[in-house]
Amino acid sequence: MYLSKSIEELVNEFSKLPGVGKKTAFRYTLHFLNSTMDDNTKFSQAITRLKQNIKNCSVCQSPNDFDTCEICRNPVRNHRQICVIESYKDLVAIENTQQFFGVYHVLGGIISPIDGIGPNDLNIKELIGRIDNEQTELIMALNPTIEGDTTIYYLTNLLRDKNVKITTISRGVAFGSELEYTDDLTLGRSIQARQPYEQLINK
Amino acid sequence: MYLSKSIEELVNEFSKLPGVGKKTAFRYTLHFLNSTMDDNTKFSQAITRLKQNIKNCSVCQSPNDFDTCEICRNPVRNHRQICVIESYKDLVAIENTQQFFGVYHVLGGIISPIDGIGPNDLNIKELIGRIDNEQTELIMALNPTIEGDTTIYYLTNLLRDKNVKITTISRGVAFGSELEYTDDLTLGRSIQARQPYEQLINK
Numbered sequence: 001m002y003l004s005k006s007i008e009e010l011v012n013e014f015s016k017l018p019g020v021g022k023k024t025a026f027r028y029t030l031h032f033l034n035s036t037m038d039d040n041t042k043f044s045q046a047i048t049r050l051k052q053n054i055k056n057c058s059v060c061q062s063p064n065d066f067d068t069c070e071i072c073r074n075p076v077r078n079h080r081q082i083c084v085i086e087s088y089k090d091l092v093a094i095e096n097t098q099q100f101f102g103v104y105h106v107l108g109g110i111i112s113p114i115d116g117i118g119p120n121d122l123n124i125k126e127l128i129g130r131i132d133n134e135q136t137e138l139i140m141a142l143n144p145t146i147e148g149d150t151t152i153y154y155l156t157n158l159l160r161d162k163n164v165k166i167t168t169i170s171r172g173v174a175f176g177s178e179l180e181y182t183d184d185l186t187l188g189r190s191i192q193a194r195q196p197y198e199q200l201i202n203k
Numbered sequence: 204m205y206l207s208k209s210i211e212e213l214v215n216e217f218s219k220l221p222g223v224g225k226k227t228a229f230r231y232t233l234h235f236l237n238s239t240m241d242d243n244t245k246f247s248q249a250i251t252r253l254k255q256n257i258k259n260c261s262v263c264q265s266p267n268d269f270d271t272c273e274i275c276r277n278p279v280r281n282h283r284q285i286c287v288i289e290s291y292k293d294l295v296a297i298e299n300t301q302q303f304f305g306v307y308h309v310l311g312g313i314i315s316p317i318d319g320i321g322p323n324d325l326n327i328k329e330l331i332g333r334i335d336n337e338q339t340e341l342i343m344a345l346n347p348t349i350e351g352d353t354t355i356y357y358l359t360n361l362l363r364d365k366n367v368k369i370t371t372i373s374r375g376v377a378f379g380s381e382l383e384y385t386d387d388l389t390l391g392r393s394i395q396a397r398q399p400y401e402q403l404i405n406k
Contacts (some may be wrong), residue, residue: 003267003268004268006249016234019230027221028220033257033291043250045247046209
């Protein structure tokens with residue numbers, strides 16, 4: 001009951017956003033009702049421009065404004081260390097840690113037979129194309145799930161004869177979590193993959 | 204660090220929404236990055252259309268698509284019972300209760316000297332214009348704050364000589380709240396304004 005088709009329409013559009021219900025959508029709509037026509041135009045242009053301007057980097061496949069992204073063009077970064085990720089949001093998450101100085105490769109998904117996603121649906125051909133004769137480290141930074149592990153297994157097999165060293169990000173108990181509530185698999189692995197204490201305090 | 208000006212721009216636009224931080228804004232932006240150009244166009248059109256199509260109802264001043272809103276045009280509703288509200292979102296909240304069958308008047312704000320809002324900034328002239336010789340009930344449904352009370356006081360004085368009956372929505376302890384944590388003013392008032400039990404169970 002909004003008295004207006006235009007208001008209802010925008011509420012419905014906002015409800016499509018992840019985690020947004022009718023109440024929040026209405027709150028957002030009111031914001032646009034109360035702001036200036038200019039501000040609203042700026043907003044709607046930003047949405048339209050997004051898809052028009054964005055292309056995938058020809059090297060790492062992450063979305064950006066150029067043919068080749070800033071990270072792939074940066075000579076200071078280590079181009080022999082490729083962090084393999086599922087999607088662009090993982091790139092942003094890892095960049096925010098400021099702990100990684102190599103480059104990325106966005107798979108654009110993960111092997112998941114249930115969802116009908118096979119190796120051919122991912123940017124694997126492009127990854128293979130990036131690997132030359134010089135030794136390269138592939139850091140698998142995929143979500144710790146069955147699908148993630150399947151993808152790592154598939155890539156490891158595929159790259160068996162190449163000059164690559166495959167590593168995965170470490171798994172274990174997260175900082176601030178409680179051992180009591182950690183699942184068996186994680187806790188078991190964290191004991192198997194225990195690290196010298198000096199390594200922890202030096203980080 | 205988003206690699207792209209277009210992405211950063213949209214994240215910034217979303218951050219302007221009430222209660223939206225950078226993380227949520229980025230999540231919304233990714234949604235638009237992954238949806239189709241058509242869907243994005245529909246969304247941005249809904250935002251542009253909002254301001255173009257919406258006008259304030261000539262009677263109650265609420266935003267709607269016509270010169271006079273659905274509620275004010277509805278002959279079934281009681282036009283001698285006007286619910287005075289601060290803004291349109293209160294109208295939606297009250298309509299959702301399905302307990303009110305009169306009409307509304309949107310003040311478009313509340314008297315607040317601190318924010319520099321005086322009676323002339325509100326739709327008070329329009330409210331006076333709606334009152335004829337026949338008796339009318341004005342239900343003051345303003346937020347229970349100093350500013351709300353000031354506004355009710357001002358209107359009561361202004362309408363002293365008119366044939367109006369002024370009431371306010373009841374104040375008291377909210378359903379599901381705990382007496383222990385209710386502030387003194389509310390708890391005191393709720394005892395003063397106690398109601399016969401039969402009235403409660405008949406509702």
